[in-house]
Amino acid sequence: MRLTEQQLNLFEDDGFVFFPNCFAEDEVALLRIEADVILNTERQEVWREKSGAPRTAFAAHTFNEAFRLLAHHPRLVEPLRQLFGEDVYVHQYKINAKAAFEGDVWQWHQDYGTWARDDGMPAPRAMNIAVFLDEVMPINGPLMLIPKSHKHGTLAAGHDKSTTSYPLWTLDQATVTRLAAEGGIVAPTGKPGSVLMFHGNLVHASPPNITPYPRKIVYLTLCAVSNHITKFNRPDWIAHRDFTPIAPVDDDALLVYAQSHRVAAE
Amino acid sequence: MRLTEQQLNLFEDDGFVFFPNCFAEDEVALLRIEADVILNTERQEVWREKSGAPRTAFAAHTFNEAFRLLAHHPRLVEPLRQLFGEDVYVHQYKINAKAAFEGDVWQWHQDYGTWARDDGMPAPRAMNIAVFLDEVMPINGPLMLIPKSHKHGTLAAGHDKSTTSYPLWTLDQATVTRLAAEGGIVAPTGKPGSVLMFHGNLVHASPPNITPYPRKIVYLTLCAVSNHITKFNRPDWIAHRDFTPIAPVDDDALLVYAQSHRVAAE
Numbered sequence: 001m002r003l004t005e006q007q008l009n010l011f012e013d014d015g016f017v018f019f020p021n022c023f024a025e026d027e028v029a030l031l032r033i034e035a036d037v038i039l040n041t042e043r044q045e046v047w048r049e050k051s052g053a054p055r056t057a058f059a060a061h062t063f064n065e066a067f068r069l070l071a072h073h074p075r076l077v078e079p080l081r082q083l084f085g086e087d088v089y090v091h092q093y094k095i096n097a098k099a100a101f102e103g104d105v106w107q108w109h110q111d112y113g114t115w116a117r118d119d120g121m122p123a124p125r126a127m128n129i130a131v132f133l134d135e136v137m138p139i140n141g142p143l144m145l146i147p148k149s150h151k152h153g154t155l156a157a158g159h160d161k162s163t164t165s166y167p168l169w170t171l172d173q174a175t176v177t178r179l180a181a182e183g184g185i186v187a188p189t190g191k192p193g194s195v196l197m198f199h200g201n202l203v204h205a206s207p208p209n210i211t212p213y214p215r216k217i218v219y220l221t222l223c224a225v226s227n228h229i230t231k232f233n234r235p236d237w238i239a240h241r242d243f244t245p246i247a248p249v250d251d252d253a254l255l256v257y258a259q260s261h262r263v264a265a266e
Numbered sequence: 267m268r269l270t271e272q273q274l275n276l277f278e279d280d281g282f283v284f285f286p287n288c289f290a291e292d293e294v295a296l297l298r299i300e301a302d303v304i305l306n307t308e309r310q311e312v313w314r315e316k317s318g319a320p321r322t323a324f325a326a327h328t329f330n331e332a333f334r335l336l337a338h339h340p341r342l343v344e345p346l347r348q349l350f351g352e353d354v355y356v357h358q359y360k361i362n363a364k365a366a367f368e369g370d371v372w373q374w375h376q377d378y379g380t381w382a383r384d385d386g387m388p389a390p391r392a393m394n395i396a397v398f399l400d401e402v403m404p405i406n407g408p409l410m411l412i413p414k415s416h417k418h419g420t421l422a423a424g425h426d427k428s429t430t431s432y433p434l435w436t437l438d439q440a441t442v443t444r445l446a447a448e449g450g451i452v453a454p455t456g457k458p459g460s461v462l463m464f465h466g467n468l469v470h471a472s473p474p475n476i477t478p479y480p481r482k483i484v485y486l487t488l489c490a491v492s493n494h495i496t497k498f499n500r501p502d503w504i505a506h507r508d509f510t511p512i513a514p515v516d517d518d519a520l521l522v523y524a525q526s527h528r529v530a531a532e
Contacts, residue, residue, distance in 0.1 A: 139408075180478045213446075213451075
């Protein structure tokens with residue numbers, strides 16, 4: 001999958017590109033089931049909300065075949081190779097649960113702010129690719145983005161270690177207000193299988209989920225190989241240290257696996 | 267303003283009726299300004315979030331002329347007289363701030379659950395009328411309703427005194443999940459001046475507001491005079507004890523006041 005001229009311009013102007021229904025339900029259904037199993041497992045890679053509900057699961061591509069295939073999927077990897085003009089590796093891999101009733105806030109932040117400060121990533125030549133596993137609705141804690149905010153570089157941030165169970169470099173209210181006055185706020189919504197790519201410096205957040213509808217999103221963070229991290233403060237299952245270029249699988253690899261897996265399970 | 271046959275049927279079926287742009291911007295602009303002044307005042311009627319931001323201001327119709335006119339406005343009072351077939355009085359009057367960045371959750375609840383348990387209101391012959399003072403958007407903590415949930419009577423509830431600064435009889439997750447599976451969840455959005463009337467037993471909630479956009483709503487609770495409360499556990503500026511029937515003002519009373527007030531202020 002290559003980005004069109006129009007998509008490249010959108011990304012340049014607004015800092016994100018949204019692809020509704022990038023993956024078919026046949027490809028996503030298995031991931032959704034496996035994500036629930038992983039999120040309910042007790043292991044160091046699974047972090048919980050203060051309430052005890054699952055918040056995020058790291059590194060599922062290292063211990064789950066379906067998520068390994070997703071991390072190597074050409075629909076995610078190739079646009080990033082195109083954008084960065086070189087090979088990419090997996091810097092981080094998260095399944096964010098935003099559980100029904102319990103999913104807590106992610107405060108306003110830039111991802112590259114964390115990658116730079118905590119991991120010593122030289123430049124914002126890394127990007128998040130969000131894959132919706134559940135339907136993302138306006139009411140179940142959607143991701144909110146501030147278009148054009150990526151043009152402001154890496155903004156001053158404070159290290160919030162108390163609001164949620166996950167420490168995050170967050171922006172202050174005056175900064176968010178100023179950026180939203182310029183770019184507005186959008187909350188892309190869509191069916192499972194929709195994909196959102198956004199710049200490492202794009203300011204984003206998500207509100208708590210108070211509905212009965214879970215809102216799982218996989219965040220695959222791919223980094224240009226030449227831009228690999230230089231500090232190893234965080235565990236290697238949070239900020240990976242294997243800088244091997246991703247060799248994409250076939251475009252139908254996930255579909256084939258999902259079909260065979262489902263048949264096997266029946 | 268009288269409800270049409272169609273609106274009466276909608277209310278019967280779904281438990282709410284929404285009136286976009288019921289008040290003009292000329293009528294609402296003054297209320298918005300005065301609400302901000304009231305919410306930033308230190309007085310017993312103004313309750314704050316745990317963060318210190320304003321959460322709700324009670325009884326503004328007893329000390330502010332613009333809000334007094336709103337409480338007597340025929341566009342709000344007459345539909346309720348029509349529905350209840352008798353005169354109504356003001357049981358409660360709130361300005362809910364849902365402040366930018368700070369506005370906290372209102373958990374899933376039924377209003378009549380509180381009026382019955384705390385105030386000894388005999389029957390659900392009272393109703394909330396929400397008047398939007400700011401634009402209510404999907405992203406700034408809109409009111410969420412579960413259509414048809416009013417048909418289940420008064421549901422079992424627990425008294426939540428810890429989640430927010432305001433004690434509330436809230437429903438458990440299993441109940442909300444069951445009701446939402448039947449009726450779905452809707453979040454009416456619209457411009458300032460839009461009005462939402464909903465049944466005292468309609469289950470509703472609102473998520474925190476993490477955006478820079480405030481979302482002030484006035485909740486006028488009108489009760490049939492013959493159905494007045496019988497227990498006086500709460501202060502009279504929260505659950506009023508003056509059961510005098512409301513005599514509506516003229517339809518243009520708020521507009522005339524707003525215009526004269528604005529002229530005077532310039």
